[in-house]
């Protein structure tokens with residue numbers, strides 16, 4: 429399903445052809461150099477100490493001993509001597525580090541760590557499945573996909589092309605009584621989605637995001653976590669024209685997340701056209717949504 433070739437041809441890497449090798453026509457100490465952007469394949473949201481050792485070795489041996497960590501968890505080795513590119517790639521490849529995460533493709537999947545105690549649901553396996561199916565796939569422009577284990581959104585799901593975070597619906601037990609004068613849930617809700625009217629709790633499900641911060645502060649068990657699932661948002665964007673993503677699905681299961689991402693990517697691949705005034709660059713997902721409308725996505 430992924431757009432990149434099966435395996436990696438160790439004998440035939442060519443600058444400008446391999447995704448993740450950024451050819452720069454600059455010279456350092458009289459030699460042509462390139463920058464290598466690497467990512468672990470299959471995707472992991474961590475790098476092993478052996479991989480880091482290998483990375484350090486390659487950076488020292490073929491580059492200028494520098495390594496850069498990109499915002500989407502790619503590790504980049506700048507200033508690799510071009511004539512040593514094959515050797516550098518081969519040594520990285522053996523350690524499970526591939527060139528990638530660049531160009532007009534699905535970029536490195538970004539998830540939060542699996543050891544965070546705040547997670548409502550784990551997202552790492554889901555990130556792995558999405559990476560296996562869609563990672564590095566050719567797209568009209570770059571596509572970023574992020575997964576977060578809770579509404580805190582440490583992996584920035586709100587301003588990426590496709591953002592997914594774990595949520596839970598809030599169950600209100602009307603048989604139970606609130607503690608006297610308590611307003612803890614109202615005060616903690618970041619979205620003013622919960623109100624007390626005539627002594628009764630009311631939750632506005634259109635603005636509730638399922639962060640369950642209200643549940644965490646409810647000492648009387650009037651509020652409880654209900655069905656858990658994933659909220660999918662689309663059309664977010666970083667850069668100079670920052671956009672916030674819009675919800676298209678909520679509280680869905682992991683298989684439905686995969687189906688939703690598949691549908692969004694197919695639609696984007698088919699419908700994106702050249703950006704206004706550009707002869708080369710096609711629209712980002714957010715721009716297509718602006719032009720065609722979010723309801724055009726066949727979900």
Ligand code: SF4
Nearest residue numbers: 540544577578581582
């Ligand atoms: S988004 Fe939530 S689960 Fe993920 S790292 Fe942040 S606090 Fe933890």
Ligand code: SF4
Nearest residue numbers: 617636637639640642
């Ligand atoms: S789950 Fe979050 S958004 Fe919804 S009512 Fe509770 S605190 Fe507010």
Ligand code: SF4
Nearest residue numbers: 606607610613646650
């Ligand atoms: S639902 Fe819980 S937190 Fe909210 S007012 Fe009642 S007792 Fe307090």
